[in-house]
Amino acid sequence: MSYTAVPTQPPPYGENPEARTEGDNVPDDFKYSVDVASCELPVRQMFIRKVYSLLTAQILATVVVGFVIRSNTTIQNWCFNNFWLFIVSIVGSFGFLIATHIKARSYPINLVLLGAFTLCESYGIGLSCSLVESEIVIQALMLTLVVFIGLTLFAFQSKYDFRSWQSVASLGLWFLIGWGFLMMFFPQSSFANLIYSGIGAIIFSVYILIDTQEILKTCHLDDEIPATLKLYLDIINLFLFILRILNNRNEN
Template sequence: MAATVPLMDDIENGEDVDDTGPSIKDDFAYHNNVAGASKKIRMGFLRKVYGLLAVQLILTTLIAGVCLFTPAVKTAVQQNSWLVIVAFILSIGILIALHVNRHKTPLNLILLAAFTVVEAYTVGVMVSFFDKLVVIQAFFITATVVVGLTLFTFNTKRDFSKWGSALFIGLWVLILGGILNIFIGGTGLDLLMTIGGTILFSGFIVFDTQMIMTKVSPEEYIIATINLYLDIINLFIEILKLVDRGN
């Protein structure tokens, strides 16, 4: 695997841009990728991505927490769990609209908020069927794994850009395995898929984290945020199932 300059070193050693000079959007690198941009652009991009991601995760935690810890809400979402199908269709529609309008502020932020609420509701319905202690354990395990993987990716010299094809093949295998599991069933296949899903989405976190620092254009902060958000949510779901099995 090819060695590269650690991302954190690259950011810290980047040259500052004179605030009196051209605006960030006038910078040629702004429309290309973060790696070739100035330190100011890179830091601004990071603040946007991780700031929005933090808001998404906090909102998701709050909504899921209400579904889990409020008896009346918990009963309501469980009795109307079919709404998850509606939420899924709605999330696809919002994602399409968000992709089309990702550069239009504040419409992109409004759509991002709507997408987050829909996803948070879906997560809330799911966790309502699990034991509270299991959900709490899965939450902290996921948080630890995400922080660890992020710090590792920011400081490693390894190049993970070639992981993309393998990860997307793995994702399709996981999807097809899920469909197969509906008809075949069996704890063995389900456990294998859960372990595979945990490894897969951990890999996606590493891959997407490095991509936003080397390949993604700074103007694509919405897409970068959604990618990381979905990686973390999917990782949490897989870890939740593993913890539930363990208990």
């Protein structure tokens, strides 16, 4: 009597099947063939906990780095006198973002890259906050958290599919990028800056709704890193636009 060997797991999206060998006890063939929405409740809850635990760690790291830079005059002066480091952080943010997406399913390098990306982003956020009054920074932070939590809860319980807004949100984002590029060369009035910031805040609020529902409906069980990145970028951009709105109001 002869037996035919059956593969224990399929190759994960063209990567080395041994690239992910630890981190959870969910079989790889289950991860790559089923999205989160098709899983049982305990599995869905496990994935959501992973995503929001990583997101919380990113936000806390960003707040700590920003607080250190914002609260220490010596560090601020050193940062502004060594502007090259800010350029490095920008280049590093893009580089680590791309690398994190490429290695999103390779544990633990994906967590290392995610941490490096977060530190680069945190440095730039800290410098931006150091140019604004502390009271405004705190207000912007609190408003961002309230908006994010409210939109997240709404997206979780809503039966409406906000993913259908993806094309409109993308169009609005490109419009925002183009407008921001023009503002670099053609300074505009405070009112125009206020409109620009308001549109930006609305667009990234919409992205929070879209990306939250994508996590619930389309992500695979091993997509916690891309899902976390999306939400983190949504929160950071929303915070920066709210910060601009409050600062613009304060200056006027």
